[in-house]
Amino acid sequence: MSFALRAEGLGKSFTLHLQGGITLPVLHGIDLSVAPGECVALAGPSGAGKSTLMRCLYGNYGAGSGRILLRHDDAVVDLAAADARLVRAVRRDTLGYVSQFLRVIPRVPAVEIVAEPLTARGIAREEALARAGALLARLNLPERLHRLPPATFSGGEQQRVNLARGFAPGYPVLLLDEPTASLDAANREVVIALIAEAKARGTAIIGIFHDVEVRDRVADRLFEVAPLAEVA
Amino acid sequence: MSNALLSARGLVLRFGRIAALDGVDLDIWPGEVVAIVGESGSGKTTLLRALSGLVRPEAGSVTYAGQDVLAMGEAARRDLMRREWGFVHQNPRDGLRMGVSAGGNIGERLMAVGARHYGNIRAEATAWLQRVEIDPDRLDALPRTFSGGMQQRLQIARTLVTRPRLVFMDEPTGGLDVSVQARLLDLIRALVAELGLAVLIVTHDIAAARLLAHRIVVMRHGRVVEEGLTDRVLDDPQHPYTQLLVASVLAA
Amino acid sequence: MTRDPGYNFAYLDESTKRMIRRAILKGVAIPGHQVPFGAREMPLPYGWGTGGIQVTAAVIGPADVLKVIDQGADDTTNAVSIRAFFRRVAGVATTERTAEATVIQTRHRIPERALTENQILVYQVPMPEPLFRLEARIAETKRMHALADYGLMHVKLYEDIARHGHIATSYNYPVMVNGRYLMSPSPIPAFDNPKMDRMPALQLFGAGREKRIYAVPPYTSVRSLDFEDHPFRPIRAPHACTLCGARDSYLDEVLTDDRGGRIFVCSDTDHCAERQASREAAE
Numbered sequence: 001m002s003f004a005l006r007a008e009g010l011g012k013s014f015t016l017h018l019q020g021g022i023t024l025p026v027l028h029g030i031d032l033s034v035a036p037g038e039c040v041a042l043a044g045p046s047g048a049g050k051s052t053l054m055r056c057l058y059g060n061y062g063a064g065s066g067r068i069l070l071r072h073d074d075a076v077v078d079l080a081a082a083d084a085r086l087v088r089a090v091r092r093d094t095l096g097y098v099s100q101f102l103r104v105i106p107r108v109p110a111v112e113i114v115a116e117p118l119t120a121r122g123i124a125r126e127e128a129l130a131r132a133g134a135l136l137a138r139l140n141l142p143e144r145l146h147r148l149p150p151a152t153f154s155g156g157e158q159q160r161v162n163l164a165r166g167f168a169p170g171y172p173v174l175l176l177d178e179p180t181a182s183l184d185a186a187n188r189e190v191v192i193a194l195i196a197e198a199k200a201r202g203t204a205i206i207g208i209f210h211d212v213e214v215r216d217r218v219a220d221r222l223f224e225v226a227p228l229a230e231v232a
Numbered sequence: 233m234s235n236a237l238l239s240a241r242g243l244v245l246r247f248g249r250i251a252a253l254d255g256v257d258l259d260i261w262p263g264e265v266v267a268i269v270g271e272s273g274s275g276k277t278t279l280l281r282a283l284s285g286l287v288r289p290e291a292g293s294v295t296y297a298g299q300d301v302l303a304m305g306e307a308a309r310r311d312l313m314r315r316e317w318g319f320v321h322q323n324p325r326d327g328l329r330m331g332v333s334a335g336g337n338i339g340e341r342l343m344a345v346g347a348r349h350y351g352n353i354r355a356e357a358t359a360w361l362q363r364v365e366i367d368p369d370r371l372d373a374l375p376r377t378f379s380g381g382m383q384q385r386l387q388i389a390r391t392l393v394t395r396p397r398l399v400f401m402d403e404p405t406g407g408l409d410v411s412v413q414a415r416l417l418d419l420i421r422a423l424v425a426e427l428g429l430a431v432l433i434v435t436h437d438i439a440a441a442r443l444l445a446h447r448i449v450v451m452r453h454g455r456v457v458e459e460g461l462t463d464r465v466l467d468d469p470q471h472p473y474t475q476l477l478v479a480s481v482l483a484a
Numbered sequence: 485m486t487r488d489p490g491y492n493f494a495y496l497d498e499s500t501k502r503m504i505r506r507a508i509l510k511g512v513a514i515p516g517h518q519v520p521f522g523a524r525e526m527p528l529p530y531g532w533g534t535g536g537i538q539v540t541a542a543v544i545g546p547a548d549v550l551k552v553i554d555q556g557a558d559d560t561t562n563a564v565s566i567r568a569f570f571r572r573v574a575g576v577a578t579t580e581r582t583a584e585a586t587v588i589q590t591r592h593r594i595p596e597r598a599l600t601e602n603q604i605l606v607y608q609v610p611m612p613e614p615l616f617r618l619e620a621r622i623a624e625t626k627r628m629h630a631l632a633d634y635g636l637m638h639v640k641l642y643e644d645i646a647r648h649g650h651i652a653t654s655y656n657y658p659v660m661v662n663g664r665y666l667m668s669p670s671p672i673p674a675f676d677n678p679k680m681d682r683m684p685a686l687q688l689f690g691a692g693r694e695k696r697i698y699a700v701p702p703y704t705s706v707r708s709l710d711f712e713d714h715p716f717r718p719i720r721a722p723h724a725c726t727l728c729g730a731r732d733s734y735l736d737e738v739l740t741d742d743r744g745g746r747i748f749v750c751s752d753t754d755h756c757a758e759r760q761a762s763r764e765a766a767e
Contacts, residue, residue, distance in 0.1 A: 017472035018479055059461065061468040084447045084461040085261060105421070105443065106414045307631045314635075329639070333646055336639045343642065344635025350645055350711040372646045 004204030005057065005095075005173050006033040009066035010080070012049075012056050025228050026052045030066070032206075032223055036172070039195065039205040041219035048227040050208050054175050057206065058097045059087040070094060070173065092120050096171035100178045102158040104151045111136060111146040114164040121169060135164040139190055155182040167194050174198060176207035180214050192217055235298075237262050237398055237430050243282055243292035245454075252278040253289060254454035262397065265424055265431040267445035267462070269438065269477065275454040276434040277402055283432065284319060284400045285309050296398070314344050318391035322403040324383035327390070328375045334361060334386055335371040341394045360389040364419060381412035385419060392423060399424075401433040405440060417443055438481045442466055450474045487575030494541040495573040500524055504542035504697070508688060511699035516661025517629070518612050523695040527569075532562055534692025536589045536608035537569070543604060543688070544570065544587050549577045551585035556593040556734070556751030563591075582754050592655075594676040596733050596755040599685035601702060607670045609691035612698065614658045614668040634666050637709060645714055654719060660707045661700055669706075675718040675734045680706040723748040728759035 010030035063080035114132035139160040209215035236259040245253040294301040321327040338357040364385035405413040450458040458471040507521035558580035657674035687700040710716035726747040735748040750756035
């Protein structure tokens with residue numbers, strides 16, 4: 001079966017050198033494959049390592065063992081073994097990530113934050129800004145906020161800027177960490193529609209959805225992340 | 233894989249018994265921003281100086297765009313410094329001529345590479361003042377009448393006016409107030425992205441490194457102890473020293 | 485015109501003159517390049533032309549005719565004293581006529597009359613380094629010369645225009661010699677700079693206190709630095725000489741009373757006298 005992203009034997013532990021070098025194992029032997037157009041929801045109790053898995057898949061955490069295969073630039077690359085420049089290229093062209101919290105860049109207006117990944121892929125500035133503005137409007141972010149830096153925005157407004165930034169480029173693989181956590185019902189519907197449209201375009205999606213209703217409407221299947229026994 | 237713009241291999245430099253550089257390898261690719269972090273005395277600034285040819289390492293090689301930097305004559309190195317490279321000093325007084333107007337400071341690099349039309353030089357200097365958010369009315373003012381943040385922005389304009397490919401920055405926000413730092417960092421971030429510069433920035437400010445850099449190099453005792461993608465090094469540090477460094481800063 | 489037998493010819497001993505000639509030859513071979521030399525103590529204070537005198541002493545011969553001018557004038561103390569000095573120690577003929585002189589030592593002017601291949605012009609130089617006000621480190625100025633790294637000099641001219649609307653340097657205006665070395669022409673008025681370009685006479689420069697000699701061989705290009713849109717312009721006072729009526733010579737402003745009265749006269753006294761004489765002859 002063709003895959004957009006596949007983790008094989010993925011493991012992750014943290015060694016805390018400042019706490020006497022103790023090692024905390026979090027993930028072990030994860031095998032997960034997502035096909036284009038498929039949405040997989042990570043399930044499991046909190047503390048099971050769902051967020052850690054997401055961060056490993058994005059390359060934010062280095063994988064301790066195993067492989068993370070992605071189709072990128074007409075080839076299959078192993079993100080677990082990729083150097084920094086390849087990870088950057090994969091993130092620019094192939095792999096998107098919507099985190100729970102927007103990392104605010106001082107003085108940069110919301111619409112520029114959303115347009116930035118578009119211009120990074122070579123889209124002309126005017127077009128990028130137009131697309132960014134349209135997406136923010138669809139997410140009901142008032143027009144007057146588009147030209148403001150999101151530092152002073154509410155949590156929900158920041159979340160929508162973050163979502164627009166993640167959805168705008170149309171990445172082949174998209175990681176969503178609690179995308180609807182601080183949204184009202186209307187905006188939750190917009191996100192559900194955006195996910196459906198992305199899937200229809202062939203985007204593979206891996207998400208953490210605490211909102212069970214949202215999860216059931218967007219996910220094709222669940223992937224259980226089980227906590228490792230403390231003794232491991 | 234495209235070729236690195238600047239490559240260093242096995243750099244060694246000792247000051248007496250202290251190894252400022254103890255076998256350092258480093259590559260920087262076109263358009264890449266690399267931050268060198270580490271505590272004072274870890275060899276960061278020495279590395280910057282060795283890479284830019286300001287000090288000569290005892291061993292190792294530095295290659296820029298296929299040329300052996302250490303074997304280069306003074307004339308060729310200066311030419312590189314004028315055309316292809318830029319250096320932003322921590323103290324703007326080291327990078328500016330304090331007795332020369334803002335316009336003259338920006339114009340100097342243009343004139344050094346042959347610009348001989350006063351009106352064009354002035355127009356370019358005016359445009360750069362605006363780019364670094366200094367009122368163009370200050371074109372003929374002396375830098376000593378500028379605030380510290382303005383001086384640093386002027387130094388950046390003076391450095392970037394000839395569109396270098398590689399810029400070395402040594403603690404560019406070092407001596408500034410926190411509020412001024414944020415504005416300067418954002419300005420650097422925007423200019424670097426717009427001009428597609430490769431930047432090697434020495435900083436002990438982890439937040440600045442996160443904001444600006446694509447990649448981080450962690451130095452300690454003259455060695456690179458950890459190196460990689462900025463967010464991975466900061467969020468999932470592996471080396472005990474990096475963990476200490478990251479744990480020592482407030483949420484960045 | 486008898487030489488004082490108590491001195492070697494032209495005051496300096498022969499090996500010192502040879503040393504200075506070697507510096508001069510090197511200077512001629514590298515036009516505009518400052519050559520260090522072992523300047524001797526001379527019987528006059530620094531700043532009165534010790535460098536010029538040593539160069540003159542090294543090149544003058546018994547058959548030469550010496551003219552000395554100070555700010556264009558033959559009759560000022562300095563000029564009179566230096567002529568008397570060489571009459572005494574070298575027994576050479578002296579003159580106030582530019583046309584008759586074979587060696588002309590000058591402070592701050594170039595004669596108005598075009599010089600010939602048979603003449604040598606010796607400049608007294610207080611500060612040979614054109615970059616010295618811009619870069620205080622001597623080692624760095626040497627490096628800048630070695631690498632022809634002269635952007636800084638243009639910064640100075642840029643600053644002039646920015647401050648005054650034009651290049652305000654009116655004397656000691658920097659020149660590029662033979663397209664390679666930046667050179668101080670000594671504190672001559674910028675008005676005189678064009679005379680240096682492709683001059684048939686050999687031009688020698690001596691700086692006694694700074695112990696430097698440099699040279700511009702005959703017919704060498706000497707270009708005043710400028711900008712494309714602010715070209716170099718030789719400037720003179722916009723008047724005619726009160727004495728000879730010249731409208732093309734460099735003028736001195738002379739106060740005639742304490743009520744603000746003033747006249748403009750040629751700074752080159754020989755040139756002015758020659759013009760007055762030919763006017764009288766015509767009348």
